[in-house]
Amino acid sequence: MTRPYNFSAGPAAMPESVLRLAAVEMLDWQGSGMSVMEMSHRGKAFMSICETAERDLRELLAVPSQFRILFMQGGGLAENAIVPLNLSRGGAVDFVVTGGWSQKSAKEANKYATARIAASNEADGHTSLPTPASWKLGKDAQYVHLCSNETIHGVEFHELPDLKALGCDAPLVIDFSSHVASRPVDWSRVGLAFGGAQKNLGPAGLTLVVVREDLLGHALAVCPSAFDYKTVADNGSMYNTPPTYAIYMAGLTFQWLKRQTAGGLSGVAAIEQQNKAKAELLYSFIDNSQFYQNKVAKDCRSRMNIPFFLRDEARNEAFLSGAQAAGLLQLKGHKSVGGMRASIYNAMPLEGVQALVSYMREFEMTQA
């Protein structure tokens, strides 16, 4: 039986082979007699699972040695507080607002710091990216925050800003929740990156933080110990009991990612080619249609989250119920944007996007 294609924005589709292996290993991980869920996080078996996951992720994302990889909990929304608790020193922070997520981050940071809006695309409904040269960055900023892929509005940074070239010495913080591991990261431009796992890495409940070592150790006194990056780093992500099964599933996903190949490339470079092909297929179909539309400027369209609209919105319900019947799941747009949204993360095969485009073409014809 073919599984349906699941376009959920997150928690999202996972590679089928990863799920199959997890099912096989559910009662007995590699002869241990235990499910991974049942293992002490301090035992040899789980420690090896966790260390392998971290090593594979470091290799996949080419994380330099001066960065620490932390496995945490609470997702992006918790990090909206945890980042300023750790990095703001109670001072000023500059936010580049490009959609719903960076907006939320700025609001939460105001609890701990002076959150300033250095740039915003709110005036055009979050459909463009303000050019870095126009950002108002303060000399006193403790860090600059941006969301490198806006899950709701479908806006993606295809190049991270070079803050130094803009005359700014502050570290760059990126929320890369919804495109982590879909493309390489230029770590020379980043101080800290965070993301919930539930789009490209694994199940919900695991949060990834990659942080440059010199940024550790500056938490505010009111930062809970379990969320102090230095405490987490010093304890190898095991100050509190980590979400062990989610780490295991992420580890299996990393191994799947390492096996990906395309045009002589492998790993993240390979999946990036696949992601480009998938996104181009869907955007070019939409752009060539009089029936559907995407409103995001072409230079900053997300490869992962593609919001689109039927020009006649009265047909939305029919579109969604037909999609469901055709095995194309969870295509409804976010309530703040409306319309549809196709999230096509790493685990979505090209065939899934082809099936979506075929359905969209057919639906349009039946409505003519």
Place this chain on the structure above:
Amino acid sequence: MTRPYNFSAGPAAMPESVLRLAAVEMLDWQGSGMSVMEMSHRGKAFMSICETAERDLRELLAVPSQFRILFMQGGGLAENAIVPLNLSRGGAVDFVVTGGWSQKSAKEANKYATARIAASNEADGHTSLPTPASWKLGKDAQYVHLCSNETIHGVEFHELPDLKALGCDAPLVIDFSSHVASRPVDWSRVGLAFGGAQKNLGPAGLTLVVVREDLLGHALAVCPSAFDYKTVADNGSMYNTPPTYAIYMAGLTFQWLKRQTAGGLSGVAAIEQQNKAKAELLYSFIDNSQFYQNKVAKDCRSRMNIPFFLRDEARNEAFLSGAQAAGLLQLKGHKSVGGMRASIYNAMPLEGVQALVSYMREFEMTQA
């Protein structure tokens, strides 16, 4: 094949039937075409899973209607900060210290409140319970905190204190991580209870909070939104993306628990009888032995976590390697206590404890 018996203190053994069902449903939950891991937390399928889990838990623990059930993240160590962030109002809090966990809780609370030690059993190495009449409770305490089962030291409250009868109007906060759902809770004596799931409820990464409604809405300004109980309650535990798969696994465990029966009882009352029988078997064997010992006072011995020692500690390694070979896993004691620890949570069958006692008897004979 018989699975080994797993005595891990947490993450801990889960019911075999729960793991089997999870394996079967891994790729396709009830005809949805999705793994539970792949479902949007706001979709109908996962919402029904989450609502059923909450309803079953409320029924199992007989949680009164004026209490809210919250599914959170971060475990007991995060709650050590989250509770005072929500309940202390920056004032004074009284702690009853009975072991490693309540000690940690008091230390962390000092970041947000004046944490006072109302009573402590440190002088006798955390092997007794100070009687409630001796507790020094302040009139100005915002709440009184205790750990109702100390996982490391094996000390359990078999009756919760009646603070009102002690002349104290403050709400009682209990950390019931390691014996939740192993016995009924007297909610008339409790204001808030919290616990990590990874002992009796499900996989690590899920935290349960049960809180009386009048205690919501008093969080300090520096409380992260994702950990403000009122925000969590107002959003049905979905302010941030919840740990969906862990909630699903906990829900399956709740259904397993509802099916338990013993002597005309069912659910938690039935599992309590089983837990009593398991603990009595192990304690009476130890007490009748000259080779093993348990140091905790008889009136407050934990039914869940049983630390024990070989009188000749030079034999510890031989004991542990023999146990491993006999299919008795994860018996090493916590590093702060030493010796051995058998954690015999709900999912440990009586047969597992019988197998442990048989092994202990045989080991003693081979060492004679």
